[in-house]
Amino acid sequence: MMLLALALPYAGFTALCLAMERHHEQVLGRRRIAPGLRRLLRLAGWLLLLASPLPCLALAGWGGGSVLWCGMLTAAALLLTLSLPYAPRLAAALALALPALGLVLAS
Amino acid sequence: MKPGFRQSMAWLHTWSGLLVGWVLFAVFLTGTAAYLRPEISLWMRPELEVTRPGPDIAPRLMEAMARLAPGSPNWSIGMPTARDPVARVFWRDPQAPNRRGFRDAALHPATGEVLTARATRGGEFFYRFHFDLHYMSPIVARWIVSACAMFMLVAIISGIVTHRRIFADFFTFRPGKGQRSWLDGHAVAAVLALPYHLMITYTGLVTLMFLTMPWGAQLAYKGDRAAMNADIFGNAPVTRPAGRPAPLVGIGPLVEEAARRWEGSSVGRITVQNPGDARATIQLVRQDSERISFNPQSLLFDGTTGALISATGEAALPAAETRGVMYGLHVGRFAGPLLRGLFLLSGLAGSVMVATGCILWAVKMRQQAAKRGRVGFGTRLVEHLNVAAIAGLPVAMGAFFWANRLLPAQMEGRAEWEIHLFFAAWGLCLLHPLLRRGRQAWVEQLGLGALLFGLLPLLNLLVTRRHLGITLAEGDWIRAGFDLGLLAIGGALGAIAWMVARPKVAGARAERTAASPLATAEAAE
Amino acid sequence: MRLPPWTGILSRSIAAILGGYLLASLVAACCALGLALPRAEAVMTGAMLAFAVHAGAVIYAFAVRSAWRAWAGLALPAALLGGLLWLLQSGGAA
Numbered sequence: 001m002m003l004l005a006l007a008l009p010y011a012g013f014t015a016l017c018l019a020m021e022r023h024h025e026q027v028l029g030r031r032r033i034a035p036g037l038r039r040l041l042r043l044a045g046w047l048l049l050l051a052s053p054l055p056c057l058a059l060a061g062w063g064g065g066s067v068l069w070c071g072m073l074t075a076a077a078l079l080l081t082l083s084l085p086y087a088p089r090l091a092a093a094l095a096l097a098l099p100a101l102g103l104v105l106a107s
Numbered sequence: 108m109k110p111g112f113r114q115s116m117a118w119l120h121t122w123s124g125l126l127v128g129w130v131l132f133a134v135f136l137t138g139t140a141a142y143l144r145p146e147i148s149l150w151m152r153p154e155l156e157v158t159r160p161g162p163d164i165a166p167r168l169m170e171a172m173a174r175l176a177p178g179s180p181n182w183s184i185g186m187p188t189a190r191d192p193v194a195r196v197f198w199r200d201p202q203a204p205n206r207r208g209f210r211d212a213a214l215h216p217a218t219g220e221v222l223t224a225r226a227t228r229g230g231e232f233f234y235r236f237h238f239d240l241h242y243m244s245p246i247v248a249r250w251i252v253s254a255c256a257m258f259m260l261v262a263i264i265s266g267i268v269t270h271r272r273i274f275a276d277f278f279t280f281r282p283g284k285g286q287r288s289w290l291d292g293h294a295v296a297a298v299l300a301l302p303y304h305l306m307i308t309y310t311g312l313v314t315l316m317f318l319t320m321p322w323g324a325q326l327a328y329k330g331d332r333a334a335m336n337a338d339i340f341g342n343a344p345v346t347r348p349a350g351r352p353a354p355l356v357g358i359g360p361l362v363e364e365a366a367r368r369w370e371g372s373s374v375g376r377i378t379v380q381n382p383g384d385a386r387a388t389i390q391l392v393r394q395d396s397e398r399i400s401f402n403p404q405s406l407l408f409d410g411t412t413g414a415l416i417s418a419t420g421e422a423a424l425p426a427a428e429t430r431g432v433m434y435g436l437h438v439g440r441f442a443g444p445l446l447r448g449l450f451l452l453s454g455l456a457g458s459v460m461v462a463t464g465c466i467l468w469a470v471k472m473r474q475q476a477a478k479r480g481r482v483g484f485g486t487r488l489v490e491h492l493n494v495a496a497i498a499g500l501p502v503a504m505g506a507f508f509w510a511n512r513l514l515p516a517q518m519e520g521r522a523e524w525e526i527h528l529f530f531a532a533w534g535l536c537l538l539h540p541l542l543r544r545g546r547q548a549w550v551e552q553l554g555l556g557a558l559l560f561g562l563l564p565l566l567n568l569l570v571t572r573r574h575l576g577i578t579l580a581e582g583d584w585i586r587a588g589f590d591l592g593l594l595a596i597g598g599a600l601g602a603i604a605w606m607v608a609r610p611k612v613a614g615a616r617a618e619r620t621a622a623s624p625l626a627t628a629e630a631a632e
Numbered sequence: 633m634r635l636p637p638w639t640g641i642l643s644r645s646i647a648a649i650l651g652g653y654l655l656a657s658l659v660a661a662c663c664a665l666g667l668a669l670p671r672a673e674a675v676m677t678g679a680m681l682a683f684a685v686h687a688g689a690v691i692y693a694f695a696v697r698s699a700w701r702a703w704a705g706l707a708l709p710a711a712l713l714g715g716l717l718w719l720l721q722s723g724g725a726a
Contacts, residue, residue, distance in 0.1 A: 002445055013278070017277075017278045020275075020278070022279070023278055059445075060443075060446070063398075063399045063432075064399065064441065064442075064443075064446065067399070067436065067442075067446065068445070068446050068449070070302045070303070071303070071446060071449030071450065071452070071453060072449065073302075074299050074300045074302070074303060074449070074452070074453055074456070075449055075452055077277070077278070077299040078295070078299050078300070078452070078456065080278060081277075081278045081279070081280050081295050081299065082280060082295070084278060084280065085280055085281060085282055086282075111697075112695055115694050115695055116691075116694070116695065118694070119690075119691070119694045123690075257683070257686060257687065257690075260683070260687045261687055261690045261691065264687060264691055265691060265694075309683060309684075312683045313679075313680055313683070316679040316680065316682070316683070317679070320656065320657065320660050320678075320679045320682045320683070321679075322657045322660050322661045322664075323660040323661050323663060323664025323665075323674070323675045323678040323679055323682075324664065324675045324679070326661050326664055326665055326721070327664040327665060327671050327674065327675050328671070328675075335672075335675075338671065338672040339672045339675070339676070424669075424670060424672075424673050425673065426669070426672075426673040426674075426676040426677045426680070427672065427673065427676060429676075429680065430676050430680060433680070
């Protein structure tokens with residue numbers, strides 16, 4: 001559950017990030033994003049961010065959970081932003097690996 | 108929006124940040140260290156064993172206090188916790204030479220016997236320093252720190268206005284491109300942890316509000332401090348002793364009563380007034396690590412009959428609860444290991460934000476100076492202070508830990524000397540850039556910091572028996588984790604020193620990228 | 633008469649720091665006496681709000697076009713709150 005609390009905002013931020021031309025190029029080498037894909041990435045990103053408080057609330061209740069969520073958003077965004085310039089593909093791959101691992105560990 | 112609004116906010120952001128940046132950096136970094144106050148204190152007292160608190164610890168501690176302080180009018184017993192596994196007690200003793208008539212001791216969490224450890228302020232020093240500074244009146248220091256926090260709040264708000272591309276640049280960090288990278292780093296540290304920065308700054312102001320904003324209280328209570336303290340802090344009224352001896356009631360049932368009222372959560376502190384007297388009272392305060400709000404919940408009992416006299420803080424009113432939550436968020440004592448880690452990360456992001464802001468100013472000034480062909484005194488001064496404040500503070504903190512390990516255990520004024528050496532090391536870091544210009548000063552101070560932190564676990568091996576070989580084997584995770592953390596900090600400082608030392612790679616790469624069409628396209632965005 | 637630019641900055645700074653603090657204190661005092669809440673609640677509400685007022689005053693003092701406006705914009709609410717405070721205090725005494 002702890003890993004999921006980090007994985008959901010990380011995956012959400014990565015999706016939003018890939019919907020931006022500059023970062024899309026950084027990771028995939030193409031600057032152009034098909035409009036459908038862009039819409040899909042944005043939607044997925046926002047849905048993941050919307051779902052991201054749930055593991056935190058499950059871990060720590062309303063009060064502690066909302067503080068935990070803010071901290072997780074910061075940690076996820078820092079992890080993504082600081083790893084992008086050094087290992088863009090790994091950073092993007094983590095967005096798939098972390099939630100999967102989190103789901104396995106939480107179940 | 109008016110033309111020029113953004114420019115005036117940019118100006119305000121630059122100057123409100125720069126003027127107090129060095130103090131803010133010190134407050135941020137030592138405040139971040141204060142999240143680990145119990146861990147630092149334990150590491151700095153290697154003599155103390157880590158033992159689980161015994162089941163009947165409260166009665167043991169009360170017996171210990173009766174032996175230690177039989178004639179004292181006031182006992183205070185801080186219960187052992189998982190993070191700080193010894194009982195910290197203090198009591199009033201009019202004959203005590205220092206600390207305004209108080210004596211203190213650390214007691215064994217199972218037997219209640221007095222534990223002896225080297226004299227040190229431990230993590231308490233960083234916690235106190237981050238709002239009381241040192242070598243000055245705490246009141247003056249708190250005014251200074253509050254004023255700096257207000258500058259910080261203004262810098263944050265004006266910074267948000269100034270930063271036009273918060274969302275477009277949300278994930279943007281371009282290392283190795285000179286000024287551009289400093290700006291990116293500053294923005295990343297600021298924006299990604301913005302909720303924390305706003306929270307910690309505002310709640311910091313609120314923790315000191317009765318000092319800095321006393322006017323409402325003074326008018327409403329017309330200077331009646333006792334009434335105000337009872338109203339706001341729920342302080343138990345001071346009772347005079349009756350002069351007739353009477354035995355104290357057993358503490359066990361009172362602790363059970365507290366656990367029942369607080370839904371199983373534990374007692375954090377026991378205070379006893381007039382023990383052994385017919386008018387004794389016992390107050391139980393709830394463990395503050397169990398709720399966000401810092402409003403203390405407490406139960407006051409008659410010390411001879413055990414009857415409940417009053418319960419405070421059970422239903423706090425909205426403003427009191429708001430202040431309690433703000434205070435609780437600031438000190439973060441409710442945070443478990445995971446959340447504490449995130450607080451540490453955010454605190455470090457805050458320190459990085461302040462540091463990169465100060466460095467960015469100097470980098471910009473250098474570039475303007477390169478055009479004019481002359482470096483002004485102001486630029487030199489800021490560069491000098493940046494080195495001493497940013498690279499010098501880790502050196503001073505490292506020196507503090509080294510002093511803790513190397514000063515003789517029985518030395519007179521030992522705890523104070525650890526602190527003197529902290530400031531002596533910092534003072535040398537302030538002089539050092541006079542001899543070594545520019546990069547050289549940065550590299551040497553960061554490198555020294557890296558050595559000090561990185562070698563501490565090795566020093567532990569030589570002078571204590573709490574080194575990694577033993578702590579890891581015994582499962583003493585607090586001390587083992589602390590040593591590993593010191594290694595990590597040493598490694599990080601070393602890596603930064605190495606990056607600063609690399610000659611001219613950054614400049615060359617920046618020029619190459621600037622020539623590429625992609626960079627031109629981005630610049631045009 | 634044209635003053636050198638640093639006088640404007642100095643004047644705005646004084647308005648922001650001292651004027652802003654005065655305004656914040658007046659807000660805190662008026663809340664403490666004027667809000668229909670238990671005494672401790674009113675006091676704390678005012679004090680907690682005061683820092684936002686001070687920060688807002690600083691931003692205002694540097695955002696407006698001239699130092700004169702900065703002073704005027706802080707003096708007007710301060711005068712109103714001062715009057716209110718006087719009413720609250722004399723009302724409380726009567």
